[in-house]
Amino acid sequence: MPERERVTPSVVVGVDGSRWATEAACWAVDEAVRRAIPLRLVYAVDSTEDDDDAQRIARRFAAAQTAVRCTAAAVESTDRPVKIEAEIVQQKPVAALLDASNGAAMLCVGAIGLNHFRDRHIGSTATALATAAHCPVAVVRGHDPVASAQRCVAVELDGSTGDGALRHGFDEARSRGAPLRVLTTWRSRYPDIHDGHAIAAGNRDAKAALERRLKCWRTRYPDVDVTTVALHGNSLSYLMMHGDSIQLLVVAHERGQGIAELLGANGNAVLAHADCSVLVCEPQNLL
CATH class of the missing domain: 3.40.50.12370 (Rossmann fold)
Incomplete structure (x- = not known):
């Protein structure tokens, strides 16, 4: 997949519809505000198993749009002066976030996601990102x-x-x-x-x-x-x-x-x- 060109850096947040991802986005707001750069929400739709099922893919993209809107609303509720960007990509989540880390000031993810209990190893996604990303990676365990x-x-x-x-x-x-x-x-x-x-x-x-x-x-x-x-x-x-x-x-x-x-x-x-x-x-x- 070709590398995305980003004119300005941003604080990237991996969004998956879970409350942990929403907390990671709210946690990341101060990081973006401190640097005076946008907060970029990235949702990866992994449709490799359903490439021939157009309706299922459409439902996944609809769910992604809902998740991004809800996360953006949570960020706006912090009343912090941050610009929100959003992107939905059709790619495996780890690969999409590693791509997004190119040129990013920070990548933020929740410590637990929707696939937490289906993962073979607890924390495997966070570990993969932390060891291979091109920027600092924050693994967020709550926002209070x-x-x-x-x-x-x-x-x-x-x-x-x-x-x-x-x-x-x-x-x-x-x-x-x-x-x-x-x-x-x-x-x-x-x-x-x-x-x-x-x-x-x-x-x-x-x-x-x-x-x-x-x-x-x-x-x-x-x-x-x-x-x-x-x-x-x-x-x-x-x-x-x-x-x-x-x-x-x-x-x-x-x-x-x-x-x-x-x-x-x-x-x-x-x-x-x-x-x-x-x-x-x-x-x-x-x-």
Whole structure:
């Protein structure tokens, strides 16, 4: 399919008629307003199984038009000054959204969609988009501006993470007027380490290194309240305990297989109850 030409960037939202997609669209409004760019609703009609059934395809397009109108109405009800664009395409959803991510400022999708219970793997669509999109991908787990105002933005880093995640984290915290919590993870060369003193020492070293790295960022963003946390292993156990204090978790694209873990069954179980959304940054070579 030929690549679409877009004159101006937009914040793209995947629409499928579910309430989760509608919440993702409302969540994305502030992202579009902050950048002064349109909010673009994209609905993909996957008719590959019914190519010869014109009536069924027509019904699917009618359902798509209804879903887009309802989502646009929900966005308008926020009373935010955002321009809404809409597009209905005949294409597989993942392929359509990956195409739409070309030139987009951000791609937003609901953590759960209409096909959630028919998917072979929970979170497989979100993972496919987060790992292959050409822009940052937000996987939205709810939209409650009042509750979110009381919670922080968090960034997860490790030794291989570039500065892209930090930049997104500081920008998101500043735009939301929220504190920023920077998590750094480290692993021992001994995977079965159980020595509490060794872990505590490793945490101190990791936190000290993180503080040195953040020195210039604190100067650049003096209005953002920053705290740091060092973790041995991965962040899921921390998120299980503290996820309800985080409104948005920013992770680097280089997290690799960890993205599938975060957006799949394990991560969904940890984050779903807290309405903690996840922003996966674009690849480093696109920054």
